[in-house]
Amino acid sequence: MNRNQQQTRAPLTLVLPALLAVALLTVPLLGLVQRAPWSSLWTHLNADSVRQAMRVSLIVSVSAAALCLLLGLPLAWVLARSERRLLRLLRALVLLPMVLPPVVAGTALLFALGRRGLIGQWLDAWLGVTLPFTTVGAVLAGTFVALPFFVITVESALGAHSRDLEEAAAVSAAGSLVAFITVTVPAARNAIGAGLALAWARALGEFGATITFAGNQRGRTATLPLQTYLALESDREAAIAMSLLLLVISLTVLISLRGSWLRR
């Protein structure tokens, strides 16, 4: 940084679009805040339907984040350690849900795990299990979209640096699983925490895949975003109140991440 201490004046050609970008990102949020029904906010958020949706959202997003940890940590480790060409393809596949429209994700889940789906039909016939329209289905939809956020956040922390640590542990004769748990995971705890927070926030905000795959039932699959979307049809103030709640949660996650993830 020392070489570049003297501030160069940014050209107007760059500043103007940059300001527009900032406006594009912040003006909608201002719009939301400006329309907020402050006096009746608590009444709206305390309504039965909203409290039910909060409960479902909490259960679904926390379960999805837990699944991300359980499945994503080993996956991140595999991706970080191997340089095989096949794994590069796998990495692209793992990141796909980040760019896939969530409605497509929901449709894909339906065709795979729905009652007439590729695997779902056997789940139904053999085990009598149907995943769509259940809380488990909503958790799966949330996990599907959130997993890449966890994996890429953690993968970078499991790179070369922690390999040295693990090798050192191996020299001291610890088994590789033991080394993973006692050395690698603690060393990557900040990244794991950040990955969990991001995955949780993504699962909390999930809408398209959930409504497509898990449907919308109060107390079971109707999460806050679904309830918000439907409230727009009948009660805009309630929808704005719920939007504000989700906005505050998202902001809180971002601010809490500042230490481990946003600092460069």
Add this chain to the structure above:
Amino acid sequence: MTRAKQTAPTILVTMAFIWLLQSCSATNHEVTIFAASSLAAATERLDAGIAEDDQVASANWVLAGSSRLIAQVGDGARPDIIVSADAERLTELVEYGYLLLNEPRFSNRLVLAVSAGNPAQISSLNDLSLEKPLIGVCAPEVPCGAAANRVANEFSINIRGDTAEANVRALAHKLANGELDAGLVYVTDAASLGLATVDDPRLATNDHCTDSNVITYGIAALASAGTTSTTRKANAQMLVERYLLPEVLKEVGFAVEQCP
């Protein structure tokens, strides 16, 4: 770099931006029609009918829940025509320069649709309260869900929905895919997706104007050219009649008739 050299690209960027904004809001010669989701079954055939008349511009359909469409007008959208399954709320649009029109008066009704082969052996409305089958309805916030609630109340049926879908199309598709066993959808959606239906006398048509399972669409059009309110209304009415062709609506399964 001198000031002058910097100014040129700035002007270019600004001009490009203005051009972008203008091209987004440029008016074209299509007629924009906001219509309730349940008109999805009719748009293709209406388009074909509209195309037969060379004098008439093509229609740009925007399909969504009726309340959402009305809210969008409140937020600044100005479609030429609005067809809403929530006729009462259309009165809110008068302040934005819309005229409420009575013709063509058409309606839809809920039917009990089942997935192919009726695997859950649904035989009447009462089966919608059974535990085992997967049942779907529309969310009470949208007109088809409100109609389902009216039916449930009138006949004291406890409909045990596994999902309350955001719009009737999503519900009908889930029945068509076999993800749901039974549900209450509009007769037009059942027909367009080839869904099997179960006859229940309580859902039969007795009176198009008062049956609890019937919804009547409301139509509003932007008050178009004309010096007096009478000519404006006549012009708006003429516009609507070019797009909402009663014969086509009937073909697709809507009921087209007057109520007292």
